[in-house]
Amino acid sequence: MCGIVGLFLKSEALRPKLGEMLTDMLITMTDRGPDSAGIAIYGDPGDGLKVTVQSDTPAEDFDGLDVALGEVLGGAVPMKVSDTHAVLTIPADAKTRAVAFLEDRGLRVMGVGEAMEIYKEVGLPKDVAARFDLRTMGGSHGIGHTRMATESAVTTLGAHPFSTASDECLVHNGSLSNHNRLRRQLAREGFVTKTENDTEVGAAYISSRIAGGASLGEALEGTLQDLDGFFTFVMGTKNGFGVVRDPIACKPAVMAETDDYVAFGSEYRAFADLPGIETARVWEPEPATVYFWER
Structure with missing residues (x-):
């Protein structure tokens, strides 16, 4: 239904x-x-793009994630953690690099956008x-x-x-x-x-x-x-x-x-x-x- x-x-x-x-x-x-x-x-909308990611082991995967992504992108990456999800704010021109980095770490990208955040779970x-x-x-x-x-x-x-x-x-x-x-x-x-x-x-x-x-x-x-x-x-x-x-x-x-x-x-x-x-x-x-x- x-x-x-x-x-x-x-x-x-x-x-x-x-x-x-x-x-x-x-x-x-x-x-x-x-x-x-x-x-x-x-x-x-914030300054850049919001990338919502999900993890089955957030305590492990989100620890230091903002710092690691910031090193790849060459700047600070604000991160908001909410249970199994995290929202990272990245520069508007860094979407491809950021998504590739996050997926390589085994994270599930729920969505990307200036205004949109997606939260979903079983x-x-x-x-x-x-x-x-x-x-x-x-x-x-x-x-x-x-x-x-x-x-x-x-x-x-x-x-x-x-x-x-x-x-x-x-x-x-x-x-x-x-x-x-x-x-x-x-x-x-x-x-x-x-x-x-x-x-x-x-x-x-x-x-x-x-x-x-x-x-x-x-x-x-x-x-x-x-x-x-x-x-x-x-x-x-x-x-x-x-x-x-x-x-x-x-x-x-x-x-x-x-x-x-x-x-x-x-x-x-x-x-x-x-x-x-x-x-x-x-x-x-x-x-x-x-x-x-x-x-």
């Missing part, structure tokens, strides 16, 4: 509460998929949220996912969101039937996927179209022509987020909008604790229709 949530804040006053609001929404969706959970938070949403103290995180928008594994193993790398380009990530409910063919095609374009999960292929497809000059809306429209199967996609970018459902729209989805925010959930109950939900415009996204909001 899987459960998806998304929140785009229009109100600056709500930014400090983004993590709290998203966490409550995600926990409400727990029974749609208890295997793993994850959230992408879009906060304030376990229930309430436990994953507590491990990373997600409630305290602020930002402009974010997306989340709780997974019921069907097509690949229950692992950290198999959890959503998936990121295949800077400040871009995807969560997905459904199943793609032509992902293996697309995987090979995308690899030739330079978008090499790291897992067996079909959602990562969807993320790479959308990122490849954006890299080719398409807008977020145009990239999401492309999924309707080129992706076979059934899907609800919620895509996050530096400037906003977008939603698209396949033409059959067999997976549940609902949206709500007020003057303060736009929210997405697999079920209406994900919105129950949002401020002002009683006066929100609530609707079910139409099949084969793209919705997106950007700053």
Whole structure:
């Protein structure tokens, strides 16, 4: 089944509460998929790029990691450790060198971006949220996912969101039937996927179209022509987020909008604790229709 949530804040006053609001929404969706959970938070851009990495042995792997990477890049590298994840801030032109160094040390790169940080692990949403103290995180928008594994193993790398380009990530409910063919095609374009999960292929497809000059809306429209199967996609970018459902729209989805925010959930109950939900415009996204909001 899987459960998806998304929140785009229009109100600056709500930014400090983004993590709290998203966490409550995600926990409400727990029974749609208890295997793993994850959230992408879009906060304030820093000086450079944020690289989120994960380790099964963080005490060992993160000890001195900032110093070692700083020696490779020729400057100080700020590092924030949160349980099994760490966020390192690097110069904007050092992405390739930094990622290669981190992966050579056996670390899993969750995502890279000026604003985006990704936290995901195996376990229930309430436990994953507590491990990373997600409630305290602020930002402009974010997306989340709780997974019921069907097509690949229950692992950290198999959890959503998936990121295949800077400040871009995807969560997905459904199943793609032509992902293996697309995987090979995308690899030739330079978008090499790291897992067996079909959602990562969807993320790479959308990122490849954006890299080719398409807008977020145009990239999401492309999924309707080129992706076979059934899907609800919620895509996050530096400037906003977008939603698209396949033409059959067999997976549940609902949206709500007020003057303060736009929210997405697999079920209406994900919105129950949002401020002002009683006066929100609530609707079910139409099949084969793209919705997106950007700053």
